[in-house]
Amino acid sequence: METVGIALLGVGTIGSAVLRMIREERERIAERTGLFLDVRWGLARHRERVVQAGLSERAATTSIEPILADPSVQVVVEVLGGEEPAAAYMKRALEAGKHVVTANKEALSKHFAELVAAAREHQRALLFEASVGAGIPLMVSLRQLLTTNRLHRIRGIVNGTTNFILTLMAEEGVPYQEALRQAQELGYAEPDPTADVEGYDAAYKLSILASLAAGRHIRPEVVERRGITTVTPDQILDARTRGGAMKLLAEAELADETWRLRVRPVFVPASDLLAHVRLNLNAIELTGDRVGTIVLYGPGAGPSPTASAVIADVLDAVRFGPALLPNLEPAT
Ligand SMILES: NC(=O)c1ccc[n+]([C@@H]2O[C@H](COP(=O)([O-])OP(=O)(O)OC[C@H]3O[C@@H](n4cnc5c(N)ncnc54)[C@H](OP(=O)(O)O)[C@@H]3O)[C@@H](O)[C@H]2O)c1
Structure with a gap:
């Protein structure tokens, strides 16, 4: 031993x-x-x-x-x-x-x-x-995929706090401040929620994933970033009426040899698995040239x-x- x-x-x-x-x-x-x-x-x-x-x-x-x-x-x-x-x-x-x-x-x-x-x-x-x-086995999966694949797209919900807030706003019609207060009460959001709600936390995570896919350090400062503080109740209601949801998506895409990294709230239609990721859960979609698209889903935080x-x-x-x-x- x-x-x-x-x-x-x-x-x-x-x-x-x-x-x-x-x-x-x-x-x-x-x-x-x-x-x-x-x-x-x-x-x-x-x-x-x-x-x-x-x-x-x-x-x-x-x-x-x-x-x-x-x-x-x-x-x-x-x-x-x-x-x-x-x-x-x-x-x-x-x-x-x-x-x-x-x-x-x-x-x-x-x-x-x-x-x-x-x-x-x-x-x-x-x-x-x-x-x-x-706890989602993401790095271990990426390591395995990258031995035989070139990844050209990573999309996901990587911040549980903002997803929790957006879910409450959509499903219970709770205003943003109240949803944030509940997230803080449950220990999902920090007393200073800036890193989560302004998208910094998601940008750090996206930078790590995209760096691994690119084989080159892509710094978090290059992520085009917008948080959820600008999302209106009308946008959330409208998304729900259309059968989908507003989600804070982290997205990295390779086009013409250049990686573009974005974190922003977007409308996700019901046909997209990511529209159904509720509360503080996370889901990450990886697309490779040989494996196609796979999704990893589970609790993205917690002790x-x-x-x-x-x-x-x-x-x-x-x-x-x-x-x-x-x-x-x-x-x-
Ligand atoms: N919480 C989650 O669900 C979660 C999930 C995944 C990853 N993480 C990551 O895990 C890390 C830790 O998170 P946490 O929630 O455990 O944080 P936390 O509860 O705030 O604990 C931080 C610990 O680090 C110590 N510390 C902080 N700054 C220090 C310094 N300058 N010198 C010496 N000690 C210092 C603190 O000491 P004192 O106790 O003396 O203040 C405390 O023991 C973070 O990077 C976080 O992003 C967290």
């Missing part, structure tokens, strides 16, 4: 769910994989949060340094959120010879090529299944689906190392 030393950067919603799931599933995982998961460190802004999450005083830190210096840490799990210090910590972890697993779409979409290059240079894994679609993807990545990082790294040229 091999013990895998893990450092958790962040012990918030996702970090503490990862810790809990490791505790609950450790024996079964060990039986199935021969790998015994051991969380050695937890990093947060406040040490007491780490202890509250269930780690010992000795395992709690507010500094990355002891983690980088500890040779027993093989995998660094980054679930801090935001661009910095997350991106810098991931780069330093790779340089220190650690595998990195992240659920952070913002840091990844802004530093994708640089992080992949650091992982390749140091022959370490960089895995990010939970960064888009949480449990996200933690299950993160833990699967930890195991793959140890088993496959840099073999699963994508081909990614720097942004031009």
